Amino acid sequence: MDLELSEEQQALRDGVRRVLEEQCPPALPRAVHERAETGLALWQQLVALGWPGVAIDEAHGGLGLGAVELCLVAEEIGRAVAPGPFLATATQLAPLLQATGDAPLAHALLRRIAAGTVTGSLALAEADRWEVARVACRARREGEGFTLAGEKTAVFDGASAEEIAVVARGDEGVGVFVVPGSAVKATPRTLLDPTLALADLTLDDVAVPAERVLIAPGLAAERAVERALEVASVALALATVGACRRIFELTLEYAKLRRQYERPIGSFQALKHRLADMYLSVERATALGYFAAATLAEDDPRRAEAAALAKAEAGDCQRLLVAEGLQLHGGIGFTWEHDLHLWLKRAKVGDALLGSAAEQRARLARRLGLVAA
Amino acid sequence: MKLSFEAGVEAFRREFVEWLAANRPTEAERAAEPARSSAHVPDWARRWARRLFDAGWLVPGWPPELGGRNVGPVEQLVYLEEMSRARVPRTTNPQGLGIIAPSIIDYGSEEQVRDYALPILRGEKAGCLGMSEPGAGSDLAALATRAELRGDRFVVNGQKVWTSGANYADFCFLFCRTDPAAPKHRGISVLLVEMDRPGLRVKPLPEIVGRHHPDLNEVFFTDVEVPASQLVGKLDNGWAMASGSLAHERGMVWLEGVLGLQASTGRLIADAPRWLARMSETERAGHVDRIVRSWADAQAARCLGYRGFARLVRGGTAPEQALMKLMSSEARQRVALTGAELQGARGLDASAQEGYFTEWTPLEQYFVTFGGTISAGTSEIQRNIIAEKVLGLPRG
Numbered sequence: 001m002d003l004e005l006s007e008e009q010q011a012l013r014d015g016v017r018r019v020l021e022e023q024c025p026p027a028l029p030r031a032v033h034e035r036a037e038t039g040l041a042l043w044q045q046l047v048a049l050g051w052p053g054v055a056i057d058e059a060h061g062g063l064g065l066g067a068v069e070l071c072l073v074a075e076e077i078g079r080a081v082a083p084g085p086f087l088a089t090a091t092q093l094a095p096l097l098q099a100t101g102d103a104p105l106a107h108a109l110l111r112r113i114a115a116g117t118v119t120g121s122l123a124l125a126e127a128d129r130w131e132v133a134r135v136a137c138r139a140r141r142e143g144e145g146f147t148l149a150g151e152k153t154a155v156f157d158g159a160s161a162e163e164i165a166v167v168a169r170g171d172e173g174v175g176v177f178v179v180p181g182s183a184v185k186a187t188p189r190t191l192l193d194p195t196l197a198l199a200d201l202t203l204d205d206v207a208v209p210a211e212r213v214l215i216a217p218g219l220a221a222e223r224a225v226e227r228a229l230e231v232a233s234v235a236l237a238l239a240t241v242g243a244c245r246r247i248f249e250l251t252l253e254y255a256k257l258r259r260q261y262e263r264p265i266g267s268f269q270a271l272k273h274r275l276a277d278m279y280l281s282v283e284r285a286t287a288l289g290y291f292a293a294a295t296l297a298e299d300d301p302r303r304a305e306a307a308a309l310a311k312a313e314a315g316d317c318q319r320l321l322v323a324e325g326l327q328l329h330g331g332i333g334f335t336w337e338h339d340l341h342l343w344l345k346r347a348k349v350g351d352a353l354l355g356s357a358a359e360q361r362a363r364l365a366r367r368l369g370l371v372a373a
Numbered sequence: 374m375k376l377s378f379e380a381g382v383e384a385f386r387r388e389f390v391e392w393l394a395a396n397r398p399t400e401a402e403r404a405a406e407p408a409r410s411s412a413h414v415p416d417w418a419r420r421w422a423r424r425l426f427d428a429g430w431l432v433p434g435w436p437p438e439l440g441g442r443n444v445g446p447v448e449q450l451v452y453l454e455e456m457s458r459a460r461v462p463r464t465t466n467p468q469g470l471g472i473i474a475p476s477i478i479d480y481g482s483e484e485q486v487r488d489y490a491l492p493i494l495r496g497e498k499a500g501c502l503g504m505s506e507p508g509a510g511s512d513l514a515a516l517a518t519r520a521e522l523r524g525d526r527f528v529v530n531g532q533k534v535w536t537s538g539a540n541y542a543d544f545c546f547l548f549c550r551t552d553p554a555a556p557k558h559r560g561i562s563v564l565l566v567e568m569d570r571p572g573l574r575v576k577p578l579p580e581i582v583g584r585h586h587p588d589l590n591e592v593f594f595t596d597v598e599v600p601a602s603q604l605v606g607k608l609d610n611g612w613a614m615a616s617g618s619l620a621h622e623r624g625m626v627w628l629e630g631v632l633g634l635q636a637s638t639g640r641l642i643a644d645a646p647r648w649l650a651r652m653s654e655t656e657r658a659g660h661v662d663r664i665v666r667s668w669a670d671a672q673a674a675r676c677l678g679y680r681g682f683a684r685l686v687r688g689g690t691a692p693e694q695a696l697m698k699l700m701s702s703e704a705r706q707r708v709a710l711t712g713a714e715l716q717g718a719r720g721l722d723a724s725a726q727e728g729y730f731t732e733w734t735p736l737e738q739y740f741v742t743f744g745g746t747i748s749a750g751t752s753e754i755q756r757n758i759i760a761e762k763v764l765g766l767p768r769g
Contacts, residue, residue, distance in 0.1 A: 002375045003676055004683035009374065068374050252764055267767040272760035273753070279764060280696050287676035287693075288669075294374045309669055361665045368642055368668060370649065370661045 003290050005072070012065075013072045019049065020080035026339040029081040029195045033342070039083030039195070047116025052090045056098070060107060061114035067231060067296035070095075071238045071289065078239030078350065079246050081342045083195040085119040088156035091235035093120035096165050096176065096228035100215050105178060109163060121161035122228065123152040123201055130229060130355050132167065132174055132222050137203060139168035139175050139217060144210035146170065148177060148203045154353060158199025159186040166203065167225055170217030176225060177208040193345035196353075230307040231296055233354050237307075237314035238289040240350030243343045244317045245282050247325040250340060251275065254329055271328060278324050285310075285317035305367050308360040315357025318347035378447065385444065386451045389430065390459075396424050397461050408465035410588045412499035412538025418465040422496025425463070431494055432470075439478065440494045446625075446686050453625060457632035466499040468537060471626075473500040473546045476563075476614055480606035489544065489565055501542035503533045503549075503566075503592060504615070510535075511754045513548075513615060514557045518594060520549040520564060522601065522608075527551075527564060529572075529597040535748070539575045539590035542568055552609050561611040565603045572597040580744075582737045627678045627694060630701030630745075631671075637705060637738070638671040641712045648715045663711045670704035692763045699755040702745035709739035 005013065023045050031037035046052065055070035056062025063069075070091060077086055094113050097106040112118040124130055126137060137150025148168050155164065161181050167174050185202040215221035252275055255266030265271055292310035295303040322344045326333050333340040351357060366373045378386075398421045406415040414422070425431040426440035434449045435441030444452075456463050464470040470493065477490040492498035509516040518531025529549060539545065545566045552560030566573065572595040577587035606614060645664055649657050674697065681691035712735030713720040720736050733741055746752045760766045 001377070001679050002683045003680035004687065005374060252766075255766065264767050266760075267769045269757065269769055272764075272766050272769075273756040275764055275766065276699075276756040276759040279759060280700060283693055283696060284673040284677050284700070287680045288673055290374060290680065291672075291676040294376050297374070298376050300376055309672055312669060313673065358662075361662055361669075364665050364668070365661045368665065370642070370645060370664055371657070 003287060003294065005068075005290075009068060009072060012069055013076065016051070016073050016076040017079070019045070020076055020082060024080040024082045026081070026342055029083060029342045029346075030339065032083045032195045033193075035194075037083070042082060043084040043086070043119075044116075046084070046086060050114070052086065052094075052116050053110075053114030054090065056094060056110050056114045060110040062110070063114075067234070068290070068293045070231070071235050071293040071296075074235035075238040075242040075289070078242030078346060081195055081243060081346045083197075085157050085161065087196070087232075087235065087239065088121040088161055089113055089119050092122040092156060092228065092232045093161075093163065093165055095231035096122055096224060097214070099224040099227045100176070103214060105211060105214055109178070118162050119157065119160065120163040120165070121155055121157045122232065123155045123158065123164050123166045124225065124229065125154045126150070126152060128154050129359075130353075132225050132229075135167050135169050135174050137166065137168040139170040139177060139208075141170065142207065146175070146177060146208045146213060148179070148206045148208060150203055152201040152203070154189070154198050155186075155201055156353075157197050158201050159188045160197060164201070165214060166201075166206075167221075168203075172217040173219060173222055174225065175217035175221045176214040178212050178214050179203075179206055179208060191349065193342075193349045195342075195346060196349050198353075226304070229354070230303055233307045233311045234289060234292045234296060236350055236354050237285075237310040238293070240314040240318055240347055241282065241285045241289055243347045243350065244285065244314075244321040247321045247340070247343045247347065248275075248278050248282050250343070251278065251325045251328050254332075258330075265328075274324050274328065278321055281317045281320045285313040288313045305364060308355075308363045308367070311355060312357040312360035312364065315351035315360070318351050319357070322347050378451065382447055382451055385448045386455060389433075389452055389455055392428065392430060393455065393459055393461065396428070397421075397459060408462070409586050410538050410541040411468060412466050412501050412540075412542035414465050414496050414499050414541075418462075419496040422464060422494070426495050431463075439491075446682075449625060450628060450682065453628050454632065457629075457636065460636075464496075466493065466496075466538065466542075468502045469493040469498075469500040472502060476546065477565075477605060480563075480614055481565075482602075484602070485565060485605060498543040499538065499541060501536050501538040501545050501568075501590075503536055503539075503545045503547035505535045506532060507534055511751060514561070514612065516548055516550060516561065518547070518549045519553065520547075520551050520562060520599070522551065525601050527599045527601060527604070529564070529566065529594040529599055531594050533592040533594075534578070534590075536575075536590045536592050537588050539568070539592050540577045540587065544568055545592065546605070548611055548615060551611075555609065558612045560609050561615070562608055563605040563611040563614050564599050565605060566594075566597065566599050570597050570599065581740045582733065627681070627697035627701070630697060630705075631674045631678045634674050634701045634704050634708065635671045637708050637712075638667050641667060641708055641715075641735075644712070645715060648717075660711070660715055663707075664715075667704065667708040667711055670700075670707065674701045674704060695755075695759050695763050698749070699752055699759070702742065703752060705745055706739065706742040709735050709742050711735075713739050 024042055050063050051073055053062030054065050054073055058064035097110050100106045139146045139148055164179055166177050183206050186199040189198045215224055255271055256264055258265050289310045292306035295306040332338050365371045398417045402417040408415055429437050429442035431440030433441050433444045433452050436443055474490040474493040477485050506516050520527040520529045547564045547566050551562040574593040576591045578589040579587040677693050678697055681693035684691040724734055
């Protein structure tokens with residue numbers, strides 16, 4: 001088992017980091033926080049580099065790389081607190097389209113995502129629970145097509161995405177239906193971190209013609225959604241770890257520079273031990289994130305548990321890094337003016353979405369046979 | 374990034390697994406004479422060491438004359454994985470095989486290799502490592518045991534403590550001060566001291582559990598005469614060996630921690646359902662969460678270790694390696710405590726039998742795991758090392 005990035009993967013990661021350092025300095029997420037920017041200009045830059053299609057087959061105009069590369073881009077997105085449609089479009093909608101086999105609708109949409117001519121999202125959660133079993137939104141057959149009725153919550157880019165894959169329940173189980181963003185009523189949520197945009201959706205008898213049914217209700221649809229959720233979870237886990245790693249770097253730097261009692265505060269053992277624990281936390285979350293990404297790339301049977309574990313670890317990591325990062329920065333980190341809060345908030349958001357650490361551990365407990373499934 | 378090994382490595386694994394199945398010591402012979410210390414080599418262990426040595430399965434990365442077959446680090450890793458999976462102890466004198474023999478091979482004379490290193494490898498002799506002293510624990514370089522060169526012999530005076538296996542060992546790989554005037558890291562040398570020398574006294578130090586089979590000892594030296602030919606390497610150059618010897622198989626030491634952690638977590642998960650079944654739902658939830666966290670610790674240690682290993686194999690540096698001892702020793706403590714608390718009052722029962730390789734109850738195991746967080750650099754020292762050496766924080 002080799003969990004180190006290949007040379008090509010490292011080159012990709014370094015390249016993405018360079019571009020984001022240039023195109024997405026902290027001033028950009030800050031401007032989004034202060035409602036002066038949206039992040040769409042950044043998206044156009046990413047489109048020009050082909051990143052939305054990083055894991056989409058070359059046959060569909062993508063770069064033809066895999067889940068590992070997708071997650072590496074996500075990690076850098078988190079590190080830069082980059083706003084914009086990447087996570088929703090490339091790590092949520094695209095993997096679901098890829099999990100559907102050879103449907104013409106999936107082909108057409110993947111092609112447009114790779115070309116950067118469409119943004120999208122996945123509407124799964126209801127009452128903020130990302131679980132297929134809890135989907136109550138109805139899909140009623142109407143001739144060849146369906147009519148959707150119900151509520152979806154916490155949809156990434158829910159108010160701006162152009163194409164939304166809605167998971168809804170028919171008589172044979174859940175199915176997946178692609179509806180234009182304009183067909184649903186979106187209520188944007190005001191987040192503490194506005195660099196990720198969430199919205200609640202109301203589907204008020206939205207008609208879906210047959211050619212827009214991505215996967216008809218049944219077991220295959222359920223499996224496809226689960227698999228896509230695994231990809232989305234690992235990508236978000238690594239995005240969260242990326243933000244945490246930056247918190248760690250900033251805190252370490254500060255501990256070396258800030259002097260009190262005529263010496264750097266980082267020379268005090270109480271701080272050293274806490275920085276060592278922060279480092280350990282970031283490294284283990286990274287290693288489990290990469291392991292999970294590798295299980296996705298190789299379609300290893302452990303992928304579901306690896307994804308849950310990566311997301312749980314990212315959650316624990318942010319818990320420590322946010323607390324210690326803020327505490328060790330002292331007063332300066334408590335101000336709006338200092339950039340630290342950009343990463344702190346992004347890290348918090350990354351845990352609570354797609355299932356928190358506690359939810360992931362509950363899932364793992366079932367898989368390990370510790371509680372009834 | 375790859376989850377599997379290459380076909381050649383898997384073929385190597387199969388070859389070893391087959392050999393192991395045919396040659397491993399039987400449970401019966403092991404039960405008949407359990408090893409009582411980290412330097413006790415029962416007959417079955419002696420025969421086992423000899424079989425491993427002769428077949429080139431003792432240290433596969435070494436040449437055949439040293440009990441190996443010249444394979445690379447990836448094969449060595451696979452070998453250790455399989456040995457652990459089979460639950461066969463590779464040796465009953467781990468410090469001999471892991472530290473003393475390799476140090477002698479690297480630094481010692483031909484005669485020392487013939488008389489000490491090879492006999493350790495073949496299970497004919499066992500060694501102990503004389504390092505810590507009452508006044509030199511974490512700060513090992515402060516050691517004060519004095520070896521004075523008088524003509525053709527050294528005269529040794531002083532005291533060692535926490536010396537594992539000294540009560541069974543044939544000889545001691547002894548760190549001592551040969552130049553008291555030099556700065557503390559210089560002026561240290563290593564001597565090979567036969568344990569039956571006059572003036573050498575061993576006093577076992579019964580441990581927190583299993584007091585009838587102590588492995589730790591105090592070792593007292595009163596005018597112990599040691600021939601000058603027993604000096605390993607150069608005079609006053611022992612510190613290089615202290616850091617050097619501790620680094621032997623350092624590329625692999627992490628794996629023992631990880632495999633041990635995985636094994637104890639696996640046992641916990643297998644054993645947990647019958648205890649959980651007795652509990653109320655709320656009570657169960659807390660236990661289940663701790664068990665899942667322990668499982669996560671084991672997975673994390675494994676992934677972190679393998680990631681660092683992959684970097685080393687590629688010739689890079691792996692700062693993660695500095696994290697491994699801290700991480701796996703503390704995780705083992707948590708898993709043992711979780712297991713003990715899961716059993717409630719039943720977890721208070723003592724083991725019916727005890728020996729050096731006893732399967733302790735979780736509560737006993739919990740106490741034993743403090744050996745891991747205290748010895749070979751306490752967790753606090755590990756955090757200092759990480760902070761200063763890896764993160765570059767200034768010394769206080």
